[in-house]
Amino acid sequence: MTYAISKGEIIEYTWLGKEEGYKALEQEVIFKDLCCGCGNCEAVCPENVIKVSEFPELIGKCTNCGYCLMQCPRSFFSSEEAEEKLFGEITEDELGHIESKIGVRVKDEEIKKVVQDGGFVTAALKYLLEKNIIDGAVVSAKGEDNPWSPMAKLVVSPRELLESAGTRYTNSPNTAALKEAKEKGLKNLAIVGLPCQIEAVRKIQNYPIEDVDISDRIKLTISIFCSSNFMYDGLMNKLVQEKYRVPLKDIKKMDIKGKNVLVFTEKEEVKIPLKEAYTVKREPCKVCSDFTGRLADISAGAVGSPVGYTTVFARTKFAVKLLDDMLNFGIFETIELEEEKPGLGIARKLQMKKEKEASEYVRKRIKEVLPLPFKGLKF
Ligand SMILES: Cc1cc2nc3c(=O)[nH]c(=O)nc-3n(C[C@H](O)[C@H](O)[C@H](O)COP(=O)(O)OP(=O)(O)OC[C@H]3O[C@@H](n4cnc5c(N)ncnc54)[C@H](O)[C@@H]3O)c2cc1C
Numbered sequence: 001m002t003y004a005i006s007k008g009e010i011i012e013y014t015w016l017g018k019e020e021g022y023k024a025l026e027q028e029v030i031f032k033d034l035c036c037g038c039g040n041c042e043a044v045c046p047e048n049v050i051k052v053s054e055f056p057e058l059i060g061k062c063t064n065c066g067y068c069l070m071q072c073p074r075s076f077f078s079s080e081e082a083e084e085k086l087f088g089e090i091t092e093d094e095l096g097h098i099e100s101k102i103g104v105r106v107k108d109e110e111i112k113k114v115v116q117d118g119g120f121v122t123a124a125l126k127y128l129l130e131k132n133i134i135d136g137a138v139v140s141a142k143g144e145d146n147p148w149s150p151m152a153k154l155v156v157s158p159r160e161l162l163e164s165a166g167t168r169y170t171n172s173p174n175t176a177a178l179k180e181a182k183e184k185g186l187k188n189l190a191i192v193g194l195p196c197q198i199e200a201v202r203k204i205q206n207y208p209i210e211d212v213d214i215s216d217r218i219k220l221t222i223s224i225f226c227s228s229n230f231m232y233d234g235l236m237n238k239l240v241q242e243k244y245r246v247p248l249k250d251i252k253k254m255d256i257k258g259k260n261v262l263v264f265t266e267k268e269e270v271k272i273p274l275k276e277a278y279t280v281k282r283e284p285c286k287v288c289s290d291f292t293g294r295l296a297d298i299s300a301g302a303v304g305s306p307v308g309y310t311t312v313f314a315r316t317k318f319a320v321k322l323l324d325d326m327l328n329f330g331i332f333e334t335i336e337l338e339e340e341k342p343g344l345g346i347a348r349k350l351q352m353k354k355e356k357e358a359s360e361y362v363r364k365r366i367k368e369v370l371p372l373p374f375k376g377l378k379f
Pocket residue numbers: 114115116117118119120121122123138139140141150164165166167168169170171172174192193194224225226227228229230256300301302303310311
């Protein structure tokens with residue numbers, strides 16, 4: 001492994017702005033509404049003084065090492081460079097480089113009960129742990145006091161995976177749990193994340209810092225599809241609880257289908273128009289143009305498959321082999337994904353919509369002389 005960044009260069013980089021250390025992270029990313037809440041800064045801080053929930057917070061004395069800004073995907077990052085490095089080319093297809101694709105539904109009844117769609121993510125991680133292909137999985141789990149307030153979690157046994165199944169529509173700083181994985185000496189990790197969190201992993205891998213010692217441990221990245229994420233207070237307090245009168249303790253599942261956020265309880269299904277939910281969208285999501293996680297080894301989402309199945313794209317050769325092995329092992333029922341409507345056409349449409357909205361927002365920011373992250377935004 002060659003390390004891309006020397007300590008001297010980090011100091012030089014962080015001196016480019018007016019501030020140093022954590023203040024530079026605030027100045028360059030957080031205060032500029034660019035923080036995607038990934039968790040990288042918490043994972044790499046050698047002093048353990050950053051805690052990310054929705055956004056980072058400084059909880060101790062910063063020594064101005066500069067690692068947090070350096071490893072933040074929203075300080076600088078070229079998604080095109082990362083894509084070329086992974087696949088040897090930049091794919092024209094809206095959905096990115098795909099080697100194989102399939103719709104799957106887990107057969108295990110216990111897993112089926114708790115997952116969001118076809119349970120690919122949970123079942124795949126279980127398989128990888130059981131076969132000792134990985135020694136840990138970094139995921140998002142239900143919050144300890146409040147299941148709808150998610151947290152980053154390192155999982156080392158298949159049993160714990162059930163706590164991470166399902167979707168929470170607010171920020172979970174998944175990559176923060178990479179620190180615990182490193183401290184435990186784990187060497188073969190899988191990480192699940194939103195497309196921005198997979199960019200965060202690629203940032204750590206493509207600009208590795210020796211002391212951080214995380215990049216080589218990550219063997220597999222699984223991205224879940226994402227149109228948008230929401231602020232906890234706005235979505236769960238103001239809309240779900242106050243306006244739509246659903247107590248958090250009654251919620252069994254949340255989902256986004258068509259033009260609504262759906263909140264399921266034992267007795268009813270409450271519809272919150274997406275238009276309303278978008279009023280509490282995370283501001284930094286507005287510069288994001290990746291719907292499927294084109295930098296991941298595997299991408300998984302609901303769109304493209306019938307209800308109850310997960311659409312799965314294997315993007316790298318390693319992912320194709322793993323997916324084939326899982327399918328041969330017989331843990332999933334499968335369906336071929338159709339190219340015709342509604343099939344993957346909807347995924348393409350959502351990708352194009354996300355790109356268009358991001359580029360309009362980027363133009364607006366340029367007009368207002370607001371900063372942008374260094375990304376391969378097309379506009
Ligand atoms: C904010 C958000 C927006 C999404 N938008 C779309 C969309 O527009 N279209 C679409 O097809 N799919 C979307 N998804 C993905 C979808 O909800 C499912 O996660 C995906 O289809 C996989 O289903 P599964 O049954 O295989 O996953 P499961 O086996 O149930 O596993 C789900 C995994 O998701 C992870 N997870 C849950 N919540 C979060 C979170 N807040 N942050 C990071 N990781 C999390 C968990 O770690 C878990 O491993 C979104 C997910 C999130 C979190």
